[in-house]
Amino acid sequence: MAKVPVQFTLNGSERAEFVESGSTLLAALRDKMGDTSPKGGCLQGTCGACTVMVDGELRLSCLTLAETCNDAQIRTTAGLANGEVLHPLQRAFEDAFAAQCGFCTPGMIMAAAALLERNPNPDRADVVEAISGNVCRCTGYEPIIQAVLLAARANSTSAA
């Protein structure tokens, strides 16, 4: 099958690979670039486990062709922490018990990160809307909502 080159910035690093034409960004990240933080839960755009940010916007990497991401800035949960210093959302997810099996967590955190970047002071309804495309089957939605609100409060406290 024909290979095509893709080149983009992944969590601040320049990356380039050849991928099969028609393959997804999810496959490129996981199989070619070694970033397995986005998960393949449905591969049909319904579960949100593969959620990443492309040029600051949320994208389902299972429905995004890798070759459409040339020159893009791509961010995943694997790049959120600053070394060993966790992102406020990661800290809040730990403190609020917002993960059980953990499979939905990287996608949830990206959806929440996108929310906090456009709206640093969300209310509960904003959080519910922001994670509405992400399925959690251990049914930890309530702790997840609380974690995102906790992270927002921590951000506003540290900014003040």
Place this chain on the structure above:
Amino acid sequence: MKLSKSYFADERTDDFVEIGQPRPRSDIRGHVTGRTAYFADRTFPGLLHLKMVRSPHHHARIRGIDTSEAEKHPGVARIITAKDVPQNLYTILILIQVGPEDEHVLAEDKVRWKGEAVVAVLAETARAAEEAAAKVKVDYEVLPAVLSIEEALKPDAPIVNEHHGRNYYLYDSGECRKVRFGDAEKGFAQADHILEESYSSGPIEHAPLETSGCIVTPEANGRFTCYTNTQAMFFTLDNASIILQMPGHKLHMVGGTVGGGFGGKVDVTVEPVAILAAKLTGRPVSFIYSREEEMQVSSPRAAEKIVIKDGVMKDGRIVARQVMAYIDAGAYSRHSPYGAQKSAAHFPGPYTIPNVAIDSYCVYTNRTPSSAMRGFGVTIGDFALEVQTDKLARLIGMDPLEFRFINAYRDGDMKAHRQPTEGAALIECMQEASVIAGWPVDERFMKMSSQTREG
């Protein structure tokens, strides 16, 4: 978190250090950083992808399988059929002598449910495997299907599974798992009221976010490493060993974090055929269910039908209970004979009833094999029992919570399946619940204890 120690204060005098204190999960750091390793977070050079050709029919005879077109498809490495499997007939619980073997790893003469595995196709890419799988031709003669418990138990019903010879599992106690305690008929004769009700449920899919799967690599030392998200590592190891006729030391099963299981990953469905594929090709093999397979092929919680007949006195005592329970195993046993057995032991519920007669049937139908899911054999029964309990209380005009106090089991009570009650705390839980829920009960119930029986 509040701990109510007053109830059992005489049992423990020490103060708890860890209990009642929040502690972070040991695996949480990996989850929030995306570093937790799930089985599929691995890549291997030369990895082959396995796609299963599945039965489109509920029940059919296989007249022939033609893989010639599929073999010619670009990228196809190998096609596997029943004749390639060393010990094709198996059943998971044969490990604990719950036979007979009743299921084929890959279908031979017949398919008995829509979705049954027939032919495995291995190719260089997932896409090539899918395309080639679509070119496998299976010639089916469609047979009449049995799609409900009621149909299965009709005298002239088609036989679903010839290895059983009848549409229900034969226990050592006969056509069902039986529990007999006291004399149910005598109990009904003395009862003030009798209430008989039916309850039924459909199958329930676990729908874990991570689908079932495994990756197998052939090692230079002749062993096979199988990275799997099974919830039942030793069932998988031992059944794979039987199916592949391969000593256990050749199989290195590697588990890890499971992306949601809920009981849906205790069957042995992907590993044996993936290990066989790695053996036949000498290459790493990935067999991961698609979302569609996870929803439609992986085993659900069984559909159940439960008929409960209770005899109750005006003062609230349940004096007799008869239960007829039917657990829909689907086409194969998997864990259902055990689930039905568990249900039989469970049906008195957390209540002490002096006269009990229970018959739990494990029924075969041409539906997706059902298996474990969160308290299987018990959970649907509990729903039925507690709805029945409310109905009984209403029937005699009693508060449903007070009704439960009257019938609650206490330490020392013999349960119907001959296990003495120990460490009961139902009374105390209900006392706490009464307070928290603002659902007051008579003072005499607040003075009860699980450890003594008043009067």
